[in-house]
């Protein structure tokens with residue numbers, strides 16, 4: 001690892017300038033729990049690291065009438081320690097409170113989790129099933145992208161050189177909404193998901209039909225996958241095990257896993273079925289409570 005510049009801009013415009021100046025030889029730094037490890041092991045050969053934590057927008061966590069805005073560098077613990085946020089966005093809290101351990105959660109951000117674009121990232125599926133939008137800024141101005149379109153390959157996102165993630169916005173969930181995230185890991189903690197599934201559903205006013213639903217999958221493709229058919233299959237149905245089983249089958253069809261030392265294709269597809277049923281069951285309980 002050769003010496004590199006450490007830059008700490010205090011505004012979005014300064015951060016864009018700093019990142020654009022070094023192009024693909026600079027990277028943003030949020031909590032540093034991925035990038036420091038990756039830089040040490042030679043994945044990046046950097047001339048500059050741009051610490052974005054001094055940009056006020058990046059560390060703001062704001063809950064308003066319209067929804068939740070999570071600054072891209074807000075550490076996980078601030079998300080799950082906010083009782084109102086935890087009540088409204090339960091699927092997100094499932095993930096924020098299991099990434100690494102307490103020490104990692106005190107540094108690691110959901111923004112860094114998204115920009116790192118690991119197929120097995122735990123934070124991305126919950127953002128997708130909570131209908132998240134990623135807001136970025138770059139030399140050509142600002143733009144918004146649905147979270148499900150943000151990752152394009154393992155470790156790669158839609159961000160262009162000089163562009164960085166500013167915040168992630170989640171709409172305020174309507175009445176009758178519930179969400180959940182679960183992963184399978186061989187150990188109890190500090191492990192990479194063999195499969196992760198996030199689910200959400202919204203019930204009608206009577207609580208006996210599903211109005212909308214989403215299912216998102218981690219670690220079964222090169223990027224997190226929004227399993228459209230699985231979510232759509234629930235719309236108009238009575239929520240319960242029969243509908244959830246069918247959604248699980250459709251989610252398994254959408255999965256494109258590889259076989260590796262942590263699990264083969266069939267094992268991973270079966271995990272998708274099981275975790276889809278389980279997360280939908282938890283989402284339903286939360287929607288009803």
Ligand SMILES: Cc1cc2nc3c(=O)[nH]c(=O)nc-3n(C[C@H](O)[C@H](O)[C@H](O)COP(=O)(O)OP(=O)(O)OC[C@H]3O[C@@H](n4cnc5c(N)ncnc54)[C@H](O)[C@@H]3O)c2cc1C
Nearest residue numbers: 027030031032033034035100108109112113115122164165
């Ligand atoms: C011991 C340990 C356990 C872990 N356990 C888990 C786990 O259980 N689940 C899990 O999903 N991950 C886990 N991780 C990985 C990591 O902690 C998470 O991915 C974390 O959310 C990354 O956030 P960060 O703020 O530290 O990102 P950083 O390391 O600061 O950045 C990650 C990447 O995103 C880029 N980036 C950061 N912010 C921005 C921005 N605003 N705009 C553009 N690019 C940006 C960086 O350049 C870098 O490439 C673990 C890591 C460790 C070391």
